[in-house]
Structures are given as structure tokens and as C-alpha cells.
Amino acid sequence: MNLQALAYELRRDTVDLIRAGKAGHIGGDMSVMDILVELYFRQMNISPENMDSSDRDLFVLSKGHSVEAYYSVLARKGFFSKEKLQEEFSKYGSQFIGHPNNKLSGIEMNSGSLGHGLPVCVGMAKAGKMNHKSYRVYTVMGDGELAEGSVWEGAMAASHYKLDNLCAVVDRNRLQISGGTEEVMAHEDLHERFKSFGWHVIDVADGNDVGQLHAAFEEAKTVKGRPTVLIANTVKGKGSPVMENKVNWHHKVPTDEEYAQICEDLERAREAALTEGLEHVGGAAAAGCKEHVGGAAATGCKEHVGGAAAAECKENVGGAAAGGCKENGGAVVAGCKEHGEEVRA
Numbered sequence: 001m002n003l004q005a006l007a008y009e010l011r012r013d014t015v016d017l018i019r020a021g022k023a024g025h026i027g028g029d030m031s032v033m034d035i036l037v038e039l040y041f042r043q044m045n046i047s048p049e050n051m052d053s054s055d056r057d058l059f060v061l062s063k064g065h066s067v068e069a070y071y072s073v074l075a076r077k078g079f080f081s082k083e084k085l086q087e088e089f090s091k092y093g094s095q096f097i098g099h100p101n102n103k104l105s106g107i108e109m110n111s112g113s114l115g116h117g118l119p120v121c122v123g124m125a126k127a128g129k130m131n132h133k134s135y136r137v138y139t140v141m142g143d144g145e146l147a148e149g150s151v152w153e154g155a156m157a158a159s160h161y162k163l164d165n166l167c168a169v170v171d172r173n174r175l176q177i178s179g180g181t182e183e184v185m186a187h188e189d190l191h192e193r194f195k196s197f198g199w200h201v202i203d204v205a206d207g208n209d210v211g212q213l214h215a216a217f218e219e220a221k222t223v224k225g226r227p228t229v230l231i232a233n234t235v236k237g238k239g240s241p242v243m244e245n246k247v248n249w250h251h252k253v254p255t256d257e258e259y260a261q262i263c264e265d266l267e268r269a270r271e272a273a274l275t276e277g278l279e280h281v282g283g284a285a286a287a288g289c290k291e292h293v294g295g296a297a298a299t300g301c302k303e304h305v306g307g308a309a310a311a312e313c314k315e316n317v318g319g320a321a322a323g324g325c326k327e328n329g330g331a332v333v334a335g336c337k338e339h340g341e342e343v344r345a
């Protein structure tokens with residue numbers, strides 16, 4: 001499954017949901033989507049089938065106002081039907097209200113009052129340690145949310161109890177409800193701040209790139225003796241210039257005209273993500289790239305012409321090929337089967 005493309009597809013579902021319910025925190029929904037997709041479709045051991053298992057991973061959307069993105073992901077995961085969600089969201093008497101509530105299958109904790117997700121996750125992670133469970137606990141916070149003092153009490157406790165089964169993500173889109181985070185309540189230097197609280201900190205340069213998020217979550221799993229936070233640099237309203245980086249899109253329902261443009265932009269981004277997953281021309285290719293012409297190819301690249309090819313590259317013409325290379329015109333290291341020049345090991 002191409003998760004980057006899926007994130008754009010689920011953004012479209014989210015925009016449709018907001019139009020149907022005539023309400024929604026659209027900006028933060030768009031910025032957080034790739035984080036939710038990577039968590040629900042690659043990282044976490046959570047499904048409708050294992051919600052009764054005490055070994056499942058636990059997730060809390062601490063920035064609960066992004067519930068429309070969360071609902072869209074849970075529907076795609078099979079927790080409830082997309083049709084029912086679209087029909088009932090934000091209607092009188094509906095289960096699908098404007099913030100997460102744990103009466104709904106798939107949701108662990110009520111949220112929306114900012115600042116509570118991390119402290120509760122500290123308790124979940126501590127319980128996991130005490131009960132010798134192998135589950136991991138994940139939470140996503142907004143950067144505006146970090147102005148809540150309870151976040152820092154939780155952060156302090158998490159490192160005190162050495163909760164390496166806890167991974168927090170900050171959706172660092174640099175906007176909150178009434179303006180830029182740095183003017184409302186400044187956080188710089190966020191990396192140093194979490195570090196000084198005893199956390200392992202990973203900066204995700206592009207927090208709307210599932211490949212980068214994947215690498216960061218994988219690193220988090222290897223950390224021992226302290227919790228990890230991902231500072232995911234995202235774009236509020238990601239997916240369409242109509243919404244991107246605009247504070248008045250924190251909570252908004254697109255007009256017909258805006259909706260048409262947003263749909264067009266999201267579809268273009270989805271198609272680009274699909275194409276990019278298969279081919280990459282120039283620059284660096286990330287894990288999962290099938291073909292790569294020029295530049296450097298990373299793990300998982302199947303074909304590579306020019307530049308350096310990393311492990312798992314099957315064919316390489318010119319440049320250096322690493323372990324696993326089958327054919328190569330340049331230099332070959334361990335594992336190469338055919339080579340015109342020099343063969344090592």
C-alpha cells in the first residue's frame with residue numbers, strides 16, 4: 001500500500017466529512033494525517049479485531065480537535081463504516097461528536113481538553129512496565145497544546161520512570177487557534193527543551209512525509225531507558241494552497257468554490273505520491289523506491305543507474321554497489337555475483 005497516497009485520499013475523506021457535518025478543525029486535520037497513517041497502517045498493533053487484547057498498542061490523540069482526521073483513519077481501518085460516519089458526524093444525538101470519546105470502538109480516551117493525553121499515556125506506559133507487557137504507547141500533541149503545564153509534568157514523569165515504551169509526537173505546524181505558536185507562547189528551542197526533560201528527541205524535517213516518519217518511529221523503538229518524542233515539522237492545512245499555513249483555517253468549512261479547488265489539489269498530490277512511489281528521477285531516492293535514475297539510491301531500490309546504490313540494490317550500472325548487488329560496472333563489495341573489474345570478499 002502506498003501510504004503517502006493513502007494520506008491524501010484520507011484528507012479528501014476528511015474534507016468531505018467536514019462539509020457533511022458543517023464543522024471541523026480542518027487545518028490541524030490536514031497537518032496530522034501522515035502521522036496518523038504511518039501509525040495506524042505501519043507502526044501500531046491496533047485493529048478492530050484486537051481491541052480486547054491487553055497486548056495491543058495504545059494510542060491517544062491528545063490534540064483531540066483533529067478528530068475528523070482520526071475518524072477518517074479509523075473508518076478506513078474498519079472500526080466503523082465510512083458511510084455511517086459521513087451520515088452522522090456532528091448531527092444531534094450522534095456517536096460521532098466533535099472530539100474523540102471512548103464509547104466509540106477504537107478510541108482509548110476522551111480528549112479535546114488540551115494537555116491531558118501525555119499525562120494519561122505516562123500512566124498507560126507505566127502500567128505496561130509494571131505488568132511486563134510489550135505494548136507501546138503513542139500520543140500526538142499539537143505544538144500550541146504544549147503551552148499546557150500538564151504536558152511538562154507528564155514529560156518529567158515519563159523520563160523519571162524511564163518509559164522507553166512511550167513515544168510522543170508533536171505536530172509542529174507552528175500555528176495554533178489565534179496565531180503563530182511563537183507569538184502566542186514561544187517554544188524555541190523545543191528540541192533542547194524536551195532533551196532537558198530527559199527525552200530522546202528526533203527531529204522529523206518533513207513531518208508530512210511518511211518515509212521520514214517511518215524512519216523516526218523505527219529509531220524510537222530502539223531507544224532504551226527513556227521516552228522518545230518526534231518533533232514532526234508539518235504544514236497546517238497540508239494538501240492545498242487554499243488552506244496551507246493560514247491561521248483562519250484552524251476551524252473552517254470550505255465553500256463550494258474552495259472545496260472544488262481543494263479536491264483538485266488533493267487528487268494531484270495523491271497521483272504524484274503514487275508516481276513517486278514507483279519512480280524517482282534525480283536527487284535522492286528513499287526506502288521503497290523501485291527505480292532510480294541519478295543521485296543516490298537508498299535501501300530497497302531495485303534498479304539504479306549512476307551514483308551510489310545501497311544494500312538490496314539488484315542492478316547497478318556505474319558508481320559503487322553495496323552488499324547484494326548482482327551486476328555492476330564500477331566497484332563491487334561483498335555479495336556481488338558478477339563484476340567486470342574488481343571483486344572484494
Ligand SMILES: Cc1ncc(C[n+]2csc(CCOP(=O)(O)OP(=O)(O)O)c2C)c(N)n1
Binds near residue numbers: 146
Ligand atoms: C485546555 C484547552 N484550552 C483551550 C482549548 C481551545 N483550543 C482548541 S484547539 C486550540 C489550539 C491548539 O493548537 P495546536 O495544539 O497547535 O493544534 P493544531 O494547530 O495542530 O490544530 C485551542 C487553544 C482547548 N481545546 N483545550
